[in-house]
Amino acid sequence: MKPARTASPGAPKPHFATYGKMALNPKIVRVRSSRLADLDMENTVFGEVFSDHMFSMVYQNGRWGSPEIVPYGPVPLSPASIALNYAQAVFEGMKAYRGADGTLRLFRPYRNAARLRASCERLCIPPIGEQVFVDALKALIAVDADWVPALPGCALYIRPVVFSAEDHIEVRPSRRYRFIVVTAPVGRYFTGGGGLSLKVEEYYTRSPAEGGLGASKAAANYAGTILSSEGARREGFDQVLWLDGRERRYVEEAGLMNVFFKIGGRTVTPPIGDSILPGVTRDSLITLLRDRGVPVEEQRIAIDEVLAAARAGTLEEMFASATAAVVAPIGNLPWRGEAIAPREAAPGPLTGALYEELTGIQFGRIADPHGWTEIVETG
Numbered sequence: 353m354k355p356a357r358t359a360s361p362g363a364p365k366p367h368f369a370t371y372g373k374m375a376l377n378p379k380i381v382r383v384r385s386s387r388l389a390d391l392d393m394e395n396t397v398f399g400e401v402f403s404d405h406m407f408s409m410v411y412q413n414g415r416w417g418s419p420e421i422v423p424y425g426p427v428p429l430s431p432a433s434i435a436l437n438y439a440q441a442v443f444e445g446m447k448a449y450r451g452a453d454g455t456l457r458l459f460r461p462y463r464n465a466a467r468l469r470a471s472c473e474r475l476c477i478p479p480i481g482e483q484v485f486v487d488a489l490k491a492l493i494a495v496d497a498d499w500v501p502a503l504p505g506c507a508l509y510i511r512p513v514v515f516s517a518e519d520h521i522e523v524r525p526s527r528r529y530r531f532i533v534v535t536a537p538v539g540r541y542f543t544g545g546g547g548l549s550l551k552v553e554e555y556y557t558r559s560p561a562e563g564g565l566g567a568s569k570a571a572a573n574y575a576g577t578i579l580s581s582e583g584a585r586r587e588g589f590d591q592v593l594w595l596d597g598r599e600r601r602y603v604e605e606a607g608l609m610n611v612f613f614k615i616g617g618r619t620v621t622p623p624i625g626d627s628i629l630p631g632v633t634r635d636s637l638i639t640l641l642r643d644r645g646v647p648v649e650e651q652r653i654a655i656d657e658v659l660a661a662a663r664a665g666t667l668e669e670m671f672a673s674a675t676a677a678v679v680a681p682i683g684n685l686p687w688r689g690e691a692i693a694p695r696e697a698a699p700g701p702l703t704g705a706l707y708e709e710l711t712g713i714q715f716g717r718i719a720d721p722h723g724w725t726e727i728v729e730t731g
């Protein structure tokens with residue numbers, strides 16, 4: 353019997369006595385001069401240029417407090433910090449989008465807030481209230497509004513991170529944590545012609561089968577993937593296709609993205625469990641597919657079933673989903689000497705339509721029937 357996937361009984365109770373209901377009113381210390389003029393959006397590599405400011409808040413004496421927006425820069429970290437030694441750290445990933453009329457939007461930020469809470473609880477970190485989280489993002493983006501790119505397909509990537517900030521090297525919960533949000537302008541994610549090529553990873557796993565950290569955005573998960581993805585890259589692939597930790601048979605994720613297969617008119621994506629990250633993009637695509645009347649099954653799918661579909665000519669499309677890439681077509685994933693390629697040239701028609709629809713909602717080009725976007729007031 354699997355226990356319910358909620359916080360363990362020993363997990364810290366949520367502490368948002370200070371900012372649970374009240375408006376978050378961060379102290380703001382602005383930069384003397386903005387670095388924005390130096391930004392060359394056309395030649396910016398993902399994750400190398402950060403905007404002028406960051407949000408910071410500290411947990412101590414049993415509560416989160418002292419929210420502030422300060423110039424982007426290093427934060428104090430003890431060499432004995434548990435974050436550094438034992439990876440007691442969790443993060444999120446999302447974007448702010450600029451519409452054609454200049455309006456700035458966040459996409460389903462309360463989903464990210466809830467996922468950050470779940471990640472915190474799994475790592476025994478005192479969670480941040482959902483409204484505090486969203487208010488922090490909005491306040492930071494309002495200050496750095498000019499950093500949200502106006503170029504088509506570009507956006508401001510948002511990276512919230514929560515980590516232990518106490519100096520002690522005993523493995524136990526900390527008494528001090530820090531919550532930081534930094535942002536970085538990003539361009540459109542290109543998969544190149546023909547879609548992603550994935551190496552099926554048959555030895556390493558992203559996450560153990562059950563009871564691990566795979567459903568959390570825990571920093572520790574990502575360190576373990578670098579060896580595989582570098583190996584795949586050296587062999588000429590774009591990324592790794594992860595299989596399950598028990599049998600190395602069921603498809604789990606594509607790199608750090610969720611994965612979908614369109615086979616014989618229906619779409620299949622692996623179900624959320626202990627080893628699959630509940631992507632906000634994944635959840636949104638499931639809704640958009642249902643809106644279109646395309647059947648979606650959240651079901652385990654074995655790599656040999658994908659191969660059988662490719663052989664039978666019923667594998668129509670494959671795509672991966674995540675905030676950074678939105679919807680990325682998968683062009684091929686050779687397995688045991690045989691090509692697994694979709695019938696439709698990547699990007700297939702459904703992949704392309706989903707990309708257009710989701711980015712249409714995010715950038716405010718089309719109606720938002722599910723109320724997914726949140727406007728950031730910049731006044």
Ligand SMILES: *Cc1c(COP(=O)(O)O)cnc(C)c1O
Nearest residue numbers: 608609610629631632633674675
């Ligand atoms: C963040 C992440 C995703 C995608 O989640 P989105 O909310 O759609 O960005 C998928 N897989 C892994 C392992 C991730 O870390």
